Amino acid sequence: MRGISAVWIVARKEFVEMIRDRKTLFFMLVLPVVIIPVLGNVVVDFTLDVAKEEATKTLEYAVFDDAGEPEVEAAIGRAPAFAKVEIGSREAISAAIAADEIDFALVIPEIDRATEPLTVELHFDNARQTSSVSKRVHGALAGYGEQLRDAKLAEVGATTAEARELLLEPMAVVERGTATAREVAGEVAGGILPYIFIMFALLGALYPAIDLGAGEKERGTLETLLLAPIRRRDIVLGKFLVIFGAGVVSATLVVITITVWIAAKMESVGGGAGELLSTIGPLDMVLAWVVVLPITAVFAAILLSISIYAKSFKEAQSYSAPLQIFAILPAMAPMLPGVELGWGTALIPVTNVSLAIKEIIKGTIDPMMLVVIIASSSVIAGVLLGLCTWWFSREEVLFRQ
Amino acid sequence: MLEVEKLGKTFKLPRRAKAGGKTGGVDPRQEGRSFHALREVSFKVEAGEILGLLGPNGAGKTTLLRTLSTAIAPTRGTARFDGVDIREEPRRVRQRIGFLSGSTGLYGRLTPREMVSYYGRLHGVPAAELPARVDALFAELEMQSYADKRNDDLSTGMKQKVSIARTLVHDPDIIILDEPTSGLDVHAAAGILAMIEGLRRTEKTVLFSTHHMHEVERLCDRVVLIDVGIKVFEGSVAEMREAGGDEALDRAFLGLLGKGQGATLRKGAA
Secondary structure, eight states, X not given: OOHHHHXXXXXXXXXXXXXXXXXXXXXXXXXXXIIHHHHHHHHHHHHHXXXXXXXXXXXXXXXXXXXOOHHHHHHHHHSSSEEEOOOSOGGGHHHXXXXXXXXXXXXXXXXXXXXXXOOOEEEEOTTOTTOOHHXXXXXXXXHHHHHHHHHHXXXXXXXXXXXXXXXXXXXXXXXXXOOOHHHHHHXXXXXXXXXXXXXXXXXXXXXXXXXXXXXXXXXXXXXXXXXXXXOHHHHHHHHHHHHHHHHHHHHHHHHHHHHHHHHHHHHHHOHHHHHHHHTSOHHHHHHHHHHHHHHHXXXXXXXXXXXXXXXXXXXXXXHHHHHHHHHHHHHTGGGSTTOOOOTTGGGSTTHXXXXXXXXXXXXXXXXXXXXXXXXHHHHHHHHHHHHHHHHHTOHHHHTOO | OEEEEEEEEEEEOOTTOOTTGXXXXXXXXXXXXXXXXXXXXXXXXXXXXXXXXXXXXXXXXXXXXXXXXXXXXXXXXXXXXXXXXXXXXXXXXXXXXXXXXXXXXXXXXXXXXXXXXHHHHHTTOOTTTHHHHHHHHHHHTTOGXXXXXXXXXXXXXXXXXXHHHHHHTTOOSEEEEESTTTTOXXXXXXXXXXXHHHHHHTTOEEEEEOSOHXXXXXXXXXXXXXXXXXXXXXXXXXXXXXXXXXXXXXXXXXXHHHHSHHHHHHHHHO
């Protein structure tokens, strides 16, 4: 029998079996299509809700004024959504904040007005990342602070706005960012998107690989398959094609889902975040998908080798766990500060793909480097597939005791 | 015809392997990290003959059958199926053999028709002939009623018939059966034995390993007995009784094991 024909016979049968396996279908189809929009919506909606609530909720506060500065309290009282409450003593401030009785407290110590600036101590829970207390209190007191400053400046003769500015800021450093909105978006989204693409390529290939290798041993079908009058290379190729295909389908679905989700979400999110999302175009996603293909082939070859070695489904799952760690860590490279795509990182498998996707999204990818990354990943996939074929011909692997 | 010539198979043991393997006892087949599973086994099986391959657990029966079926390569010696050498043309050999064992499984998510057709295609049965060939087999084995149900939903007996159909779909000249009734209930085992009897009528060469002496008495023209990888007896069932010194075949079997070369080797190793 000709090789291609044998590969096709094996691949077709494996494909039929694969699409009848609910677990594989879940990881390959349902997970990328459902999980990404659901998780994305949950995260975005939750973040927006929290930010909105923090900006509008009534903040309850206590004041301990030893300096006799009623204007401070009055300034807070004029700002929207602040409510004063009484607590026993200033020693109870921390306990009251911890018990959610107040959101913050202002303590104004007594000062010598001639020589010391007015000090307002803001006591609040600074461990809460979503807290808007500091921002809102600073906003509420900003006007009164400026009023005091202007009065002091007038005492030294600076009565106009220009004179005050010249006195306060004799030198100004003005920032002019050169990055485009797309680059800024890429820096943010480019950290997480490669990780998602790579993980789904791996997850999509994982269960078919285990089933097509270790599953054959566990079912007792491997021996009869080995006795078919076809080359073992053709069996490996047939199985590899199906595993690779499953990974590609999973990666493709996640790319499509994210593209559609971004398009749908950028309108509802609006503002700066929506503007950032709108800079990620479908073509960027297509290019990112192309870069993921060779690394999917690498995963497929490694997973098939692991699966062929394992004696059972369970053993294959255990052996493939380290691979997931080795894939996750390099895929997270774009999230690390200071890790950039260069000729050094371009040769590190998985990391190079991950960083390349980030550069694609930023619109700053070097085409030559992209070619090198795709070519080197493809060569690695080819070598691993060759090793997998050799592995599949070893009796001590196939008939492990 | 099958000719087996001084066939030997040695496995390299892993570094951590202890002498005597799991039992910790002395195994005469182990020399350092080499394990001689088969040593110069020779015999012949004529066309239309059913040869019983007997031996205690771990004697080397499965290794011998795996080597003959080309799943693993021999270390020494060779075997020829109608002149086709297992070392030189393993794929041509595979074309001619059908293999079935008691532990052979099925693809649960395929139907019997899909599975048997898959093996037919793998063995190069022409696409135009395959459906008719599968239908004929299913009719012969009375499998039509569940031919399109998933294998996972079949009973043990039905599954065994699927395995038989899978073994025969490419009309092999030589059938290798490795303890085919092991683990089966009486009904399913009877189906296998009927199939083997049917093969006798079609002039197929059958090599058949078993632990059940009633199967040997009922089916085998001749037997080969191996122990610790060595052939200790070859002859007809009547000759086995005579050599073993007992009319009861199981006692004759034990008698042959007790005075054979394997027993000598075991004593020497101990």
